[in-house]
Amino acid sequence: MNNKLSRNLYMIPYAIWILLFVIAPILLVVYYSFIDTQGNFSFVNYEKFFSSVYLKMTLSSFWYAFLITLISLIIAYPTAYLLTKTKHKQLWLLLIIVPSWINLLLKAYAFIGIFGTYGVANSFLEVVGIGTQQLLFTDFSFIFVSVYIFIPFMILPIFNALDNVNPTLLDAANDLGASKWTTFRRVIFPITLDGVKSGIQITFIPALSLFMLTRLIAGNRVITLGTAIEQHFLVTQDWGMGATIAVFLIIAMFIIMFITGHRKRGA
Amino acid sequence: MTKKRPFANIFLAIIFIILYAPIFYLIFYSFNSGGTMSGFDGFTLDWYKELFQDTRLLIIVLNTLVIALLSALISTIIGVLGAIAIRSFKRKQQNTLLSFNNVLIVSPDVIIGASFLILFTIAGFRLGFYSVLLSHIAFSIPIVVLMVLPKLSEMSPTLIDAAKDLGASNWNVLTKVILPYITPGIFAGFFMALTYSLDDFAVTFFVTGNGFSTLSVEIYSLARQGISLNINALSSLLFLATILLVIVYYYVTKRSGTRGVNFRK
Amino acid sequence: MSNTIIQFKNVTKQYDSDPTVLNDVSFEIEKGKFYTLLGPSGCGKTTILRLIAGFTEATTGEIYFNDKRINQVPANKRQVNTVFQDYALFPHLNVFENVAFGLRIKKMKKTDIEAKVKEALSFVNLSGYEAREIKEMSGGQRQRVAIARAIVNEPEVILLDEPLSALDLKLRYQMQYELRDLQKRLGITFIFVTHDQEEALAMSDEIFVINKGKIQQSGTPNDIYDEPINRFVADFIGESNIVKGTMTRDYLVEFVGKRFECVDMGMNTNEPVEIVIRPEDLEITSFDEGMLQVNVHSQLFRGVHYEITGIDQDGNEWLVHSTKKANVGDNIGLKFAPEAIHVMRFNETEEDFDKRLDSYTEGDANEQ
Numbered sequence: 001m002n003n004k005l006s007r008n009l010y011m012i013p014y015a016i017w018i019l020l021f022v023i024a025p026i027l028l029v030v031y032y033s034f035i036d037t038q039g040n041f042s043f044v045n046y047e048k049f050f051s052s053v054y055l056k057m058t059l060s061s062f063w064y065a066f067l068i069t070l071i072s073l074i075i076a077y078p079t080a081y082l083l084t085k086t087k088h089k090q091l092w093l094l095l096i097i098v099p100s101w102i103n104l105l106l107k108a109y110a111f112i113g114i115f116g117t118y119g120v121a122n123s124f125l126e127v128v129g130i131g132t133q134q135l136l137f138t139d140f141s142f143i144f145v146s147v148y149i150f151i152p153f154m155i156l157p158i159f160n161a162l163d164n165v166n167p168t169l170l171d172a173a174n175d176l177g178a179s180k181w182t183t184f185r186r187v188i189f190p191i192t193l194d195g196v197k198s199g200i201q202i203t204f205i206p207a208l209s210l211f212m213l214t215r216l217i218a219g220n221r222v223i224t225l226g227t228a229i230e231q232h233f234l235v236t237q238d239w240g241m242g243a244t245i246a247v248f249l250i251i252a253m254f255i256i257m258f259i260t261g262h263r264k265r266g267a
Numbered sequence: 268m269t270k271k272r273p274f275a276n277i278f279l280a281i282i283f284i285i286l287y288a289p290i291f292y293l294i295f296y297s298f299n300s301g302g303t304m305s306g307f308d309g310f311t312l313d314w315y316k317e318l319f320q321d322t323r324l325l326i327i328v329l330n331t332l333v334i335a336l337l338s339a340l341i342s343t344i345i346g347v348l349g350a351i352a353i354r355s356f357k358r359k360q361q362n363t364l365l366s367f368n369n370v371l372i373v374s375p376d377v378i379i380g381a382s383f384l385i386l387f388t389i390a391g392f393r394l395g396f397y398s399v400l401l402s403h404i405a406f407s408i409p410i411v412v413l414m415v416l417p418k419l420s421e422m423s424p425t426l427i428d429a430a431k432d433l434g435a436s437n438w439n440v441l442t443k444v445i446l447p448y449i450t451p452g453i454f455a456g457f458f459m460a461l462t463y464s465l466d467d468f469a470v471t472f473f474v475t476g477n478g479f480s481t482l483s484v485e486i487y488s489l490a491r492q493g494i495s496l497n498i499n500a501l502s503s504l505l506f507l508a509t510i511l512l513v514i515v516y517y518y519v520t521k522r523s524g525t526r527g528v529n530f531r532k
Numbered sequence: 533m534s535n536t537i538i539q540f541k542n543v544t545k546q547y548d549s550d551p552t553v554l555n556d557v558s559f560e561i562e563k564g565k566f567y568t569l570l571g572p573s574g575c576g577k578t579t580i581l582r583l584i585a586g587f588t589e590a591t592t593g594e595i596y597f598n599d600k601r602i603n604q605v606p607a608n609k610r611q612v613n614t615v616f617q618d619y620a621l622f623p624h625l626n627v628f629e630n631v632a633f634g635l636r637i638k639k640m641k642k643t644d645i646e647a648k649v650k651e652a653l654s655f656v657n658l659s660g661y662e663a664r665e666i667k668e669m670s671g672g673q674r675q676r677v678a679i680a681r682a683i684v685n686e687p688e689v690i691l692l693d694e695p696l697s698a699l700d701l702k703l704r705y706q707m708q709y710e711l712r713d714l715q716k717r718l719g720i721t722f723i724f725v726t727h728d729q730e731e732a733l734a735m736s737d738e739i740f741v742i743n744k745g746k747i748q749q750s751g752t753p754n755d756i757y758d759e760p761i762n763r764f765v766a767d768f769i770g771e772s773n774i775v776k777g778t779m780t781r782d783y784l785v786e787f788v789g790k791r792f793e794c795v796d797m798g799m800n801t802n803e804p805v806e807i808v809i810r811p812e813d814l815e816i817t818s819f820d821e822g823m824l825q826v827n828v829h830s831q832l833f834r835g836v837h838y839e840i841t842g843i844d845q846d847g848n849e850w851l852v853h854s855t856k857k858a859n860v861g862d863n864i865g866l867k868f869a870p871e872a873i874h875v876m877r878f879n880e881t882e883e884d885f886d887k888r889l890d891s892y893t894e895g896d897a898n899e900q
Contacts, residue, residue: 025386208375
């Protein structure tokens with residue numbers, strides 16, 4: 001049928017894209033992970049990855065990502081919940097999202113100023129009486145800025161999930177004798193779990209891989225998987241090792257997506 | 268709800284202040300004659316003047332815009348056709364195609380950047396304008412597909428049957444029924460592709476050569492050198508542009524009736 | 533020249549390895565008549581429509597249109613137009629442009645298009661609505677736009693896929709009259725798909741009753757109502773009392789332990805059969821005069837009649853439509869004429885069934 005013909009015609013550029021920019025890059029990364037610095041096939045990269053230096057780095061990268069995700073969730077859930085109770089909730093939500101449209105680097109740059117030795121943060125500490133602290137280039141500043149960046153992304157899916165909860169369900173729970181807290185624990189939270197999972201997915205994976213933040217804010221004190229990949233590809237030019245770390249990052253990504261996976265409902 | 272909940276309002280207020288403070292902090296100091304982001308010495312527009320005299324920076328801005336517009340345009344064309352093709356497959360095949368589609372959406376930027384760098388190097392492709400353009404097209408296509416697909420699935424299949432029933436050829440069906448119907452989705456897709464391209468740093472950072480730079484990459488290298496109030500001036504302008512873009516986007520989508528809020532990764 | 537416009541020859545439709553949707557279906561459609569394909573959802577009636585329209589292809593078998601094989605002709609080249617269940621009106625076009633769609637595809641002259649669209653809209657009583665958006669139209673109005681969009685192309689056959697199912701009851705009745713009237717005025721063939729037996733009986737020249745991918749019975753509404761071929765048709769069309777029985781000999785049938793005179797013949801002696809008696813053919817009488825004795829179990833007032841269920845001594849339930857009132861718990865008698873008894877043989881083909889019925893009328897003619 002000529003239906004099939006036109007479909008195939010539409011498909012050609014898209015299929016080429018899948019081949020060239022989806023499948024080929026993944027295969028190339030896997031291929032490069034088996035190439036050592038001399039250009040020979042070997043498992044040396046994998047041996048290196050399982051050495052204590054890289055394992056420690058991986059572990060700390062996961063730890064930071066976990067902290068960032070957890071703090072974002074703790075702040076984002078009540079925010080989303082309170083937002084759904086406001087009068088013009090769509091407008092407020094929009095205002096929450098606008099900062100996420102601002103270029104990431106500009107926000108990071110702002111914090112260089114804020115956390116600088118003479119920045120507002122330190123002036124504030126001075127006034128409170130704690131005195132000037134080294135804020136920039138610390139774990140604290142890295143986590144703070146990361147949470148700052150990811151919060152809107154965490155709020156949005158949770159807000160949408162909360163907003164979709166049918167209000168009669170709450171009446172029903174009330175009617176059946178549930179207290180406010182029970183209603184939340186037994187009805188609202190389970191229903192919004194999918195939103196929470198999307199939020200975690202949207203935060204955790206980038207938190208593992210963001211490298212400009214570690215460079216600009218953490219001053220190389222924190223090395224994430226992303227930083228390590230960038231380092232190997234663009235600084236030390238050891239593409240094999242970089243590709244190996246990328247392979248593990250991809251595996252981590254699939255595991256996280258599997259854990260937080262749920263029935264697709266569209267964006 | 269007229270119930271007073273001071274705690275809730277204070278909490279929300281703090282969140283909003285924290286979210287917006289850094290942005291306004293940047294803008295505030297762009298008018299500082301002192302040259303640092305601490306201690307406001309006096310009002311000046313010097314940083315803006317300097318910005319507009321910096322031809323190198325203006326060329327970078329131009330590059331960024333050209334890349335964004337071109338990549339959004341091309342990825343929209345490929346993505347729309349791809350989405351239409353996906354819809355005509357059986358459910359199982361659709362899901363497989365969608366998994367491939369979503370790989371680049373969920374992949375961390377670093378991996379996209381690194382793998383594209385390998386790809387271009389192996390293919391012997393010179394890094395520069397075209398490698399950046401191709402990369403931006405590549406990571407924008409899946410977003411366009413995702414923006415267009417819901418519109419397509421919302422369209423009743425009987426509409427296509429009806430058009431054919433009335434004598435429409437496949438080309439007629441595409442131009443007279445499908446494309447007009449999914450126009451809001453196409454606009455949303457184009458707009459998303461545009462913002463993805465404008466905001467991208469990591470992928471561009473990997474695949475850009477020495478001679479070519481976009482705004483994000485430029486800001487990064489400036490920021491690594493420390494504070495320069497040129498960047499503040501630039502960020503005020505970008506903030507204004509972003510707000511403008513958001514307003515235009517909401518106006519367009521409100522009018523064409525697409526629901527829901529979307530944002531970049 | 534034959535009067536046949538569409539012919540199906542041994543058409544089977546099967547998707548992948550799923551069970552067949554249509555199983556070896558053959559029939560003919562004549563010009564200028566109102567046909568109804570009637571059956572429960574999933575019976576294959578819509579598939580027949582889609583095969584005629586060209587939205588899907590037959591797995592095996594032949595489809596002829598005006599004596600030309602059209603199996604491979606794509607939908608946009610066929611001389612039929614469809615009114616869809618959800619109307620499938622283009623939401624981005626206004627009423628005028630929706631109706632003009634097919635004419636524009638044919639690249640007709642602007643003035644001609646305008647005249648034809650106006651005419652089609654006045655045909656469905658929508659003059660003056662040209663500039664309206666589809667959003668602004670009510671369900672009934674959308675229905676008319678969909679019909680106008682089909683008839684403006686002057687097709688030889690119009691296919692209607694459950695077009696009234698989305699309308700409320702009152703509007704549906706009104707549209708039934710209008711559709712029937714429209715078909716008569718246009719003089720073209722209508723093929724109407726529905727699962728609503730009342731709709732089918734009210735509108736059609738001819739009904740095809742379809743179940744499980746097979747045509748069970750075809751005929752005029754009267755034929756099908758009065759002489760259902762099997763239990764499915766009897767049950768699906770109208771309400772009926774169905775019991776098992778035995779054909780003792782010609783003109784004598786036994787059921788619920790009694791023998792009754794009937795008008796059926798030509799079957800084997802003592803052949804097991806099924807008996808249908810329509811509820812309106814049962815008449816309430818006194819207990820002693822009744823041919824059947826039942827105990828009244830329930831009674832509902834339906835406006836035009838009482839709907840009474842009674843249970844006989846064997847436990848069979850009898851549904852009675854009567855203008856007389858009964859009292860729940862009373863024992864009453866039921867009587868009926870020999871013509872009220874419809875005898876159905878098991879697994880009888882439509883061909884044999886028709887032959888048997890024809891032989892009765894011959895018999896009647898001989899008697900006179």
